[in-house]
């Protein structure tokens with residue numbers, strides 16, 4: 001599948017402590033884009049950056065997003081997988097005429113190539129809103145022309161997947177935080193995301209949201225796009241990370257508030273915008 005072309009993976013020095021809790025025990029490499037969303041042959045990670053306890057927590061919400069929601073798409077794009085790829089997808093078909101719902105097992109080759117994401121409002125902090133736990137916006141489903149029509153007959157509905165907004169947001173938070181540490185170092189900002197990533201805080205929409213502004217930096221051929229941004233909030237410079245997963249499918253962009261910037265990072269980002 002050559003739907004995307006560019007995949008850039010940088011190399012980084014080991015952190016030697018957990019970027020979520022600070023522990024120095026049982027450290028493993030932290031994939032910046034989840035392992036299961038990386039193309040085969042590509043490897044983008046921060047060495048020795050997550051302890052076993054935190055890795056257990058992040059694995060759980062990533063698993064829900066990757067298997068439940070994005071599973072069939074990952075298989076179709078031949079992205080990485082630690083398990084044997086499934087050959088069929090469990091779904092259900094809703095016959096709307098009589099309301100009958102039947103379970104179905106659709107071969108992966110016949111399952112539509114769909115991608116699910118969200119068109120969210122911007123992060124609450126950037127809108128000067130109060131912390132909140134409910135996202136506002138709509139779910140986005142994108143697929144190449146004709147994909148859905150291939151499997152859905154007139155008068156039928158088809159279960160494409162299931163997405164938990166909080167799990168999805170925590171996955172984005174993990175990408176943003178690990179990317180910011182990899183790119184600028186832990187000293188460059190006061191982190192805001194670890195509590196949310198570890199599940200101690202549910203105010204995800206306060207720091208994670210959509211980005212409906214302007215035209216995306218990415219080109220059509222990019223699998224995933226991740227980039228830093230700076231933004232003053234009440235006069236305080238903050239480090240943000242823009243994320244666009246499955247950019248080549250036209251998925252929405254997200255903008256995640258990573259933390260308050262400390263001097264040097266601000267200068268670097270302002271004099272050398274990436």
Ligand SMILES: [Zn+2]
Pocket residue numbers: 018019020021022023050051052053054055
């Ligand atoms: Zn940890």
